[in-house]
Amino acid sequence: MKYLVTAIVLVCFHSCCGLNLKPYNTTAYGMFVGYDYNQDNFFTLDELHRSFTIYDVNHDGRVTRHEYTAYVNTHTPTLHDLSHALYDDYDVDSDHHLDEHDFDNLFSMMDVDMDRRVSVQEWENYWVHQFIKYEHLHSQHKRR
Numbered sequence: 112m113k114y115l116v117t118a119i120v121l122v123c124f125h126s127c128c129g130l131n132l133k134p135y136n137t138t139a140y141g142m143f144v145g146y147d148y149n150q151d152n153f154f155t156l157d158e159l160h161r162s163f164t165i166y167d168v169n170h171d172g173r174v175t176r177h178e179y180t181a182y183v184n185t186h187t188p189t190l191h192d193l194s195h196a197l198y199d200d201y202d203v204d205s206d207h208h209l210d211e212h213d214f215d216n217l218f219s220m221m222d223v224d225m226d227r228r229v230s231v232q233e234w235e236n237y238w239v240h241q242f243i244k245y246e247h248l249h250s251q252h253k254r255r
């Protein structure tokens with residue numbers, strides 16, 4: 112599940128140290144560019160798998176909550192709370208492991224028109240919604 116962590120790292124990059132994710136559509140777009148590895152303007156299930164591999168420290172094909180949140184803690188500690196909330200979303204059966212079915216589910220959440228590829232617009236819609244939904248978990252870091 113390198114993806115989400117990667118996403119979070121990119122968020123940090125694109126928003127200057129992870130302190131402010133606004134404007135959300137711009138942050139989401141920056142993430143899209145980072146994850147569209149072959150730069151064809153579509154995010155695919157393969158790219159989703161690839162994006163999550165950075166979290167899979169023991170390379171067993173699954174991403175545990177610890178692997179995911181530990182990575183975020185190391186790279187973008189201000190997004191610690193958000194990382195737990197996102198993990199809860201991804202881990203649909205709450206078994207504390209992100210497996211194939213969790214990745215499939217996440218992908219289908221983004222791929223609203225079900226054409227097996229996520230467009231920039233689908234990606235932005237998903238992520239802007241997530242950033243708003245979890246605003247209370249990341250916006251307190253805006254100023255300190």
Ligand SMILES: *[C@@H]1O[C@H](CO)[C@@H](O)[C@H](O)[C@H]1NC(C)=O
Nearest residue numbers: 134135136137138140141235
């Ligand atoms: C984000 O939204 C603003 C306001 O609607 C728009 O002007 C801007 O072009 C959008 N940026 C991206 C990257 O979609």
